[in-house]
Amino acid sequence: MKISILGCYAATPRTLTNPTSQVLEIKDHLFLIDCGEGTQVQLRKNKIKFSRINHIFISHLHGDHFFGLPGLVSTFRLLGRDKEMHIYGPKGIKEAITLLLKLGDSWTNYPLVFHELTAMVPELIYEDDKVTVETIPLNHRVYTNGFLFKEKVAERKLNIEAVAKYKIDKAYFQNIKNGKDIVLDDGLIIPNVELTFDPVKPKSYAFCSDTSYKPDIVPQIKNVDVLYHESTFLNSEMHLVAKTKHSTAKEAALIAKTANVGTLILGHYSTRYKSIELFKDEAMKVYANVELADDGKVFEL
Amino acid sequence: MKISILGCYAATPRTLTNPTSQVLEIKDHLFLIDCGEGTQVQLRKNKIKFSRINHIFISHLHGDHFFGLPGLVSTFRLLGRDKEMHIYGPKGIKEAITLLLKLGDSWTNYPLVFHELTAMVPELIYEDDKVTVETIPLNHRVYTNGFLFKEKVAERKLNIEAVAKYKIDKAYFQNIKNGKDIVLDDGLIIPNVELTFDPVKPKSYAFCSDTSYKPDIVPQIKNVDVLYHESTFLNSEMHLVAKTKHSTAKEAALIAKTANVGTLILGHYSTRYKSIELFKDEAMKVYANVELADDGKVFEL
Known part of the structure; x- marks a missing residue:
């Protein structure tokens, strides 16, 4: 299992920081999770083969999580793709992408299959013989899901x-x-x-962004190997958390601790802070196994 | 008059090349022309003040000319903008941008004024006491306008x-x-x-991208100081020109020569060629005053 962070900063793309996008490699799949503006350039910089991506999971329809999708969908066409592309995301994503393609009279020459999500409870949205993907309903300003990726138990x-x-x-x-x-x-x-x-223990990865502190996700993500949890703010900005429905590093660590996860990866940092090390410092007061996401960083399990 | 090239390559954004966007500084205005994905990062790299942009002109609704617009519109909100923003572009642009804002429940807190274009003949779309802007109807796969920016004759x-x-x-x-x-x-x-x-001679700038060879624009752009004309291909790819409705460097130079422009700037290069110098070489066989656009390059008059 390998997680390539393409972007992990909140709000607008900047010269050196990219909005949310990451690629999970699990059992020969490359799953793209979120697609902020500039994702296709980040894919190139990280030397990830476009043709290996067949499934894209979009957490919510804020620009910093999906404004890179129309461009990526168009680029797949230019690259001569003919395989199906499956896009999982909140209701409305199909209308948005098809409108943009229609305006440019640029239909894809490959099948674009939308799986629009509306459920408020966890839902199995993908399954094959090796992997399952479930939604993790989150609490943000708009309808938002995290995603839980699990390897199936292998043969003995x-x-x-x-x-x-x-x-x-x-x-x-x-x-x-x-x-x-x-x-x-x-x-x-x-x-x-x-x-x-005994077979190799199946691995699991939970992606939770964006969300306010939501302890009721804990039973679903209990014991996952890796949890990516947003930490837009530090505890000093607690007054912004309720209004924006984001989390602090401390809150992310509380979730990780209660869920007994293997490793907590922090991300979705506000750019107001001098150093992202501050997020790690805060989280490690609650939980020991904390890593910092950063653009271009790769985590291997 | 100053033209800052933010991006000038055809099709998809790549690690080192950006899709079309440029900023024209004319009589204290900063006019943004086209807005491919990544434009807001290019604006930052070129140290252009976001708050000085009040007018955005979009030639056509292909992704490489406008997929950066939703993100830029959102960023203006995050930057606390309260001034009106005027967007000029083909019919449909309002529906696209408002749908994306609606899906993210992220309305702007500044007035966003759309000027949707449908005319097939040149149209005066902006005028104040110092500057006029007219459309230059072009011939591309979708409805497309170039833009002619003219300083007014100053006082004696x-x-x-x-x-x-x-x-x-x-x-x-x-x-x-x-x-x-x-x-x-x-x-x-x-x-x-x-x-x-005599007053200083008023300057003029014509932006023509994307278009096939269209000599009937010549009377409108006659004697402009600077013409930016797309040259997606070289003459060796003449077989692709009709199908894609793009121009070659030679065709761009023929337009420049017939219109007797001051300087021809080439851009919107296909990335299939080894060097963009090839475009200059081809154009200079027809017309002497040829410059090459490149990302980050600034032309001052």
């Missing part, structure tokens, strides 16, 4: 020595990997645990 | 020695500057030309 690993010892035929291997016990010809039952090793 | 300059010699009262100075002759008390008529110098 065959203990080659054990199956050789019992002379078990290959025909039974898939059953064994699926967790089944084996009955030998003489009626002896070999429990699965003797024939296999 | 008072010849201080001459008015002193005839002992003309200050009360008549404005009439003299307006070109009137003066009748002295003894009935003698002093012709204006004896009391004034």
Whole structure:
């Protein structure tokens, strides 16, 4: 699992800071999460292959999270894309993108499939044999979802020595990997645990931005390996938090601590502060495993 | 008169090349012309004060000429703007921008005034005491206008020695500057030309992008000081010109030559070529005064 931060600053794009966008690499998928203005340039700078992106998840329809999408959709066309592109985002996203394409008389020559979200409770929005994606309803000024990406539990690993010892035929291997016990010809039952090793623990990633402090997301994101949680402000700007429906670094850390996450990554920083290290300092008073997102930074698990 | 090129490359924004946008400084106005994705960052890099921009002219609704506009409009709000912003562009631009603002529940706190264009003939769209702006109807895949910016003829300059010699009262100075002759008390008529110098020649700038070769614009842009004309292709790609409705460097130079412009600035380059010098080489075979636009380059007259 690999998270490439393309942009992680609040509000407007600036010379050295980009609005929200990131790419999650999980089980051979490249999932693009949010798409602020300039995302396509950031994708190039980070040498991410455009053709490997087939799913785009948009948290909410504020400009700093989706004004890069019309340009990216157009660029896919110019690059000769023909594969389906799936876009998951709040209701209205389809109307916005199709209007912009219509005005430019620039329809895509690849299928653009919109999955518009309206649910106020967690919803399974993507599933294949290796990965699931659920929404995490958040609390912001407009309808907003975070996203929970989970690897599925993999097959158990065959203990080659054990199956050789019992002379078990290959025909039974898939059953064994699926967790089944084996009955030998003489009626002896070999429990699965003797024939296999535990599979690699499936990884999980929760993206939560933008949102005010919302402890009721904790049960859903309990024990995730990595939580990206917005921290627009420090505790000193607590008076701005309620009005803007953002979080402080301390609040992000409280969520991480209560949910017992592996690593907390902070981001969506207001540019009013001298250094983003201040966010880490504040969060680490509550929770030890804190990392700072920054544009171009890559986190590997 | 000063032209700051923010972006001058065709199609998608890339790491080192930006889509179309430029700022024309003329008679204390800063006019923003086109607004491709990333324009607000380019404005910052070029140290152009956002608050001095009150008029934005959009040639057409292809993404590389206007996908930076929603973000810029939002940023003006975040910067606390309260002055009117006037946006001139093809019909549909108001619906697009207002839909995006509505979806983000992010209305501007300054008046946003749209001037939607539909005319197929040149139209005076802006006028004050110093400057006029007219559309230049172009021929592209969608409805497109260039823009002709003209300084008005300034007042004649008072010849201080001459008015002193005839002992003309200050009360008549404005009439003299307006070109009137003066009748002295003894009935003698002093012709204006004896009391004034010619004013500075008013400057003019024509922006023509995107368009196929369209010689019928020549009468309108005759003798302009500077013509910015797109040259997406070289003559070797003549087969692409008709289909895409773009121009070659040679065609841009033919327009410049026939219109007897002062300087031709080329831009809107396809990124397929090794060097933009190739565009200059091709154009200079037709016309001598050719300059190359490039991102961040400033032309002063």
